[in-house]
Amino acid sequence: MIELTDVRKVFPARRGAAEVTAVDGISLSVAAGEFAGVVGPSGSGKSTLARMVNLLERPTSGRVVVDDQVLTDLDDDGVRTARRSVGMIFQHFNLLDSRTAAGNVEHPLELAGMGRSERRRRVADLLDLVGLGDRHGSRPGQLSGGQKQRVAIARALAARPKVLLCDEATSALDPASTAGVLELLRQVRAELGLTVLLITHEMAVVRAVCDSAVLLDHGRVVDGGPLAEVLTRPHSPLAAQLLPAPAVAGATGDLVRVTVTEAAPEGRVLRTLAGELGLDVEIVGGSVETVAGRRFGRLLLSVSGDDGRLDGALQRLRDGGSLVERAVPGDEPLPIDVHDQPEGSEGDPVHAPYEPRFLDAPDVQR
Numbered sequence: 001m002i003e004l005t006d007v008r009k010v011f012p013a014r015r016g017a018a019e020v021t022a023v024d025g026i027s028l029s030v031a032a033g034e035f036a037g038v039v040g041p042s043g044s045g046k047s048t049l050a051r052m053v054n055l056l057e058r059p060t061s062g063r064v065v066v067d068d069q070v071l072t073d074l075d076d077d078g079v080r081t082a083r084r085s086v087g088m089i090f091q092h093f094n095l096l097d098s099r100t101a102a103g104n105v106e107h108p109l110e111l112a113g114m115g116r117s118e119r120r121r122r123v124a125d126l127l128d129l130v131g132l133g134d135r136h137g138s139r140p141g142q143l144s145g146g147q148k149q150r151v152a153i154a155r156a157l158a159a160r161p162k163v164l165l166c167d168e169a170t171s172a173l174d175p176a177s178t179a180g181v182l183e184l185l186r187q188v189r190a191e192l193g194l195t196v197l198l199i200t201h202e203m204a205v206v207r208a209v210c211d212s213a214v215l216l217d218h219g220r221v222v223d224g225g226p227l228a229e230v231l232t233r234p235h236s237p238l239a240a241q242l243l244p245a246p247a248v249a250g251a252t253g254d255l256v257r258v259t260v261t262e263a264a265p266e267g268r269v270l271r272t273l274a275g276e277l278g279l280d281v282e283i284v285g286g287s288v289e290t291v292a293g294r295r296f297g298r299l300l301l302s303v304s305g306d307d308g309r310l311d312g313a314l315q316r317l318r319d320g321g322s323l324v325e326r327a328v329p330g331d332e333p334l335p336i337d338v339h340d341q342p343e344g345s346e347g348d349p350v351h352a353p354y355e356p357r358f359l360d361a362p363d364v365q366r
């Protein structure tokens, strides 16, 4: 449904500001009906990438295809028409304050030249769809953040798009409103068969709704794929952000990180190590979450026992289908308290938690 091929965006130098390569050769393919996430630190090119999907930003080079239409081959008029099949929502809603909820949803239908009575019917349906059937006449100032985003979603869906772009759509919302908006996005995806490209810095959002995700850094894709695949890939930087497993302060012993899945759950891992093999096992970090509707976890274990036994035990886990990574010997984990972060950085992937280094990691010299 969305096909980007080697897309680049260079913002030319202007008034003392140097040239910026915001997107540096990204190829990305999102299937019809897929919920795809885009994550990465601030300034990594996420918004620029999203804006190139509907050509709000014309790529400097590369090809953008949406629903089999090569947008980069169209002239400006063609782009304006094609853009109707791509809805977009933003962090700050971008509603017209002078218009009611209904008036905001109606706006794109007016621009598209739809007749008045048809417009009214469509607006009523859309507000019902987003659960605001009783708030037609409310102005944005009278609505909560979550309700404003619902209006924005209704407006984005007005022209019956096939693709919905969401740029930090839940970043200004509290957790309860975020959950409500995500549930709504999931529902409209299912009911309308939408393809969704969702940009966020909140890993919880990716875990809750995405089927796949890409991690950007300096305008490039550095990791990505279907989440189930990413989470079982050794040394995946995206997996480290999706399921952080930092060591608690004072952890000692041999550190082993085990990725648990429904097929190889943590109970079995612990039983194998502690029960069957008699090793001393402590959990020194980890998280277990529902990701893309399935249970995944990463446990950081401190395991004591002689090396020969430990190696055999880890091999046994691997044979049982677990991803097992061993920390570098002597590479002491730093004491860390994940709650003790600079203000405003909670859950921010830019401040990925400290993790010990693991053998076989690309940056470890053997």
Ligand SMILES: Nc1ncnc2c1ncn2[C@@H]1O[C@H](COP(=O)(O)OP(=O)(O)OP(=O)(O)O)[C@@H](O)[C@H]1O
Binding pocket: 011, 020, 021, 022, 040, 041, 042, 043, 044, 045, 046, 047, 048, 049, 201
């Ligand atoms: N119109 C523009 N002119 C010049 N530079 C721009 C423009 N838009 C974005 N940039 C630059 O391109 C880079 C990528 O910006 P972008 O907004 O895509 O990042 P982002 O990943 O969305 O960041 P954030 O998480 O802070 O929203 C940044 O260095 C930014 O300063």
Ligand SMILES: [Mg+2]
Binding pocket: 046, 047, 048
């Ligand atoms: Mg952005």
